[in-house]
Amino acid sequence: MNKGLLIVLSGPSGVGKGTVCSVLRSKMPNLTYSVSATTRPPRQGEVDGVNYFFKTREQFQEMIARDALLEHAEYVDNYYGTPRDFVDRTLASGKDIILEIEVQGALKVKEKFPQGVFIFLMPPSLDELKQRITGRGTEEQHVIDHRMSVAAEEISLIRYYDYAVVNDEIDAACKRIESIIIAEHCRKDRFMSELADMLPASEKV
Amino acid sequence: MNKGLLIVLSGPSGVGKGTVCSVLRSKMPNLTYSVSATTRPPRQGEVDGVNYFFKTREQFQEMIARDALLEHAEYVDNYYGTPRDFVDRTLASGKDIILEIEVQGALKVKEKFPQGVFIFLMPPSLDELKQRITGRGTEEQHVIDHRMSVAAEEISLIRYYDYAVVNDEIDAACKRIESIIIAEHCRKDRFMSELADMLPASEKV
Structure with missing residues (x-):
């Protein structure tokens, strides 16, 4: 495939x-649309894994440390980034x-x-x-x-x-x-x- | 353009x-569709400049000599080729x-x-x-x-x-x-x- x-x-x-x-x-x-990880709190109606992957600062920093993000940036005291794993799994499935x-x-x-x-x-x-x-x-x-x-x-x-x-x-x-x-x-x-x-x-x- | x-x-x-x-x-x-040059005689209904550019052997050999063809080949005693001029004029017009x-x-x-x-x-x-x-x-x-x-x-x-x-x-x-x-x-x-x-x-x- x-x-x-x-x-x-x-x-x-x-x-x-x-x-x-x-x-x-x-x-x-x-x-498939890439889902970002973020440390900002979910807003009303936002679903973890659909709108964002919601993470604590500690979880996010751990993802940075093990190179689990394709990119990340900090805006207004919150981290945002692209989890490599979600991208890899989608591509491996042929999508x-x-x-x-x-x-x-x-x-x-x-x-x-x-x-x-x-x-x-x-x-x-x-x-x-x-x-x-x-x-x-x-x-x-x-x-x-x-x-x-x-x-x-x-x-x-x-x-x-x-x-x-x-x-x-x-x-x-x-x-x-x-x-x-x-x-x-x-x-x-x-x-x-x-x-x-x-x-x-x-x-x- | x-x-x-x-x-x-x-x-x-x-x-x-x-x-x-x-x-x-x-x-x-x-x-636009490229029109080939050929030395084979027109068949019924074929129009010069539409189906082919119909050429004599002398005309065709003269086109080869002045590098006026992007490629050419001979099949069953007839020449076929791609006039460079027609391609160039089409591209220059933006098409x-x-x-x-x-x-x-x-x-x-x-x-x-x-x-x-x-x-x-x-x-x-x-x-x-x-x-x-x-x-x-x-x-x-x-x-x-x-x-x-x-x-x-x-x-x-x-x-x-x-x-x-x-x-x-x-x-x-x-x-x-x-x-x-x-x-x-x-x-x-x-x-x-x-x-x-x-x-x-x-x-x-």
């Missing part, structure tokens, strides 16, 4: 990663798994899992991104300026990714991501082990 | 390249062009056009390919044996291709090819020139 693919979907804050992922969930029900993550986290995942498929979700333009960030109406000017400057820096990190998908229209962006996943399964390199079973020994590649 | 992609669809004789291409024509009307060709011809195209996307159409199994070849009911046993041995040799050349698409079911195979074309347009490398326009000079990648 073909092993599944780890798909890493990243991009600057405000580009619409979360919305794209939730539409993908309905369009590609066979895709694809998608991980939605910010740009720095994605690059850490790449260090530990270079065979993943790294997709960068792009705004149609920097002006469009600014509008989306401003459009939330909750940020002061200096916060917006800072976020735009971070976004430009992050976009320059696209060189470490495999694909760039422009999020001009959500269904179009989802179709591109779905196409990338189908195409990656057709890559010759991923296909060579199956091929070995098909050819007579004299023609082994 | 993004330049178009040259898609090369190849695979062993009997795998169904022609059928897949004709279904693709209806599913992807924006794709993708697909070339359906046998395995040896595809490898010659790759020498002259390595930036193409090379797709190998695979039979689900060698037994299945044998059935398709035998199923035509027109070949003697030694011809079938010879074609099977050629097919096994050709399949071993898959290592020079980018993608392998199994032709288990025609609509599924077409969807895989369509996905490969969409995904290739999203490849980061093909996207870098557009990106240069988007980023401030300080963040150039």
Whole structure:
């Protein structure tokens, strides 16, 4: 059986990663979504193992110590991270798994899992991104300026990714991501082990 | 504007390249199909520039001499080849062009056009390919044996291709090819020139 693919979907804050992922969930029900570990307390209705794996700080630090996370970061005094075990088990079962993550986290995942498929979700333009960030109406000017400057820096990190998908229209962006996943399964390199079973020994590649 | 992609669809004789291409024509009307040059006379209803570019032997040899063909071969005393000019003009207009060709011809195209996307159409199994070849009911046993041995040799050349698409079911195979074309347009490398326009000079990648 073909092993599944780890798909890493990243991009600057405000580009619409979360919305794209939730539409993908309905369009590609066979895709598994990575579940993060966190030390923040569960909110009402959140289920352990579905929304997050809820951990104590001690449990989380122990996971860091035994390299059980593909990446982790601390925000507002809480840890967040990607458990390697959940990813590995999904892939071993032959299913694809998608991980939605910010740009720095994605690059850490790449260090530990270079065979993943790294997709960068792009705004149609920097002006469009600014509008989306401003459009939330909750940020002061200096916060917006800072976020735009971070976004430009992050976009320059696209060189470490495999694909760039422009999020001009959500269904179009989802179709591109779905196409990338189908195409990656057709890559010759991923296909060579199956091929070995098909050819007579004299023609082994 | 993004330049178009040259898609090369190849695979062993009997795998169904022609059928897949004709279904693709209806599913992807924006794709241009490469038109071959040939010295064989037009058959009833064939139109110059649509079915083939019809050439005299002198004209064809002159095209070979000035390297105007991406590949060419001679069958049953007639030349067949792929005019480079038609491919170049289509790509420059921003459109993708697909070339359906046998395995040896595809490898010659790759020498002259390595930036193409090379797709190998695979039979689900060698037994299945044998059935398709035998199923035509027109070949003697030694011809079938010879074609099977050629097919096994050709399949071993898959290592020079980018993608392998199994032709288990025609609509599924077409969807895989369509996905490969969409995904290739999203490849980061093909996207870098557009990106240069988007980023401030300080963040150039």
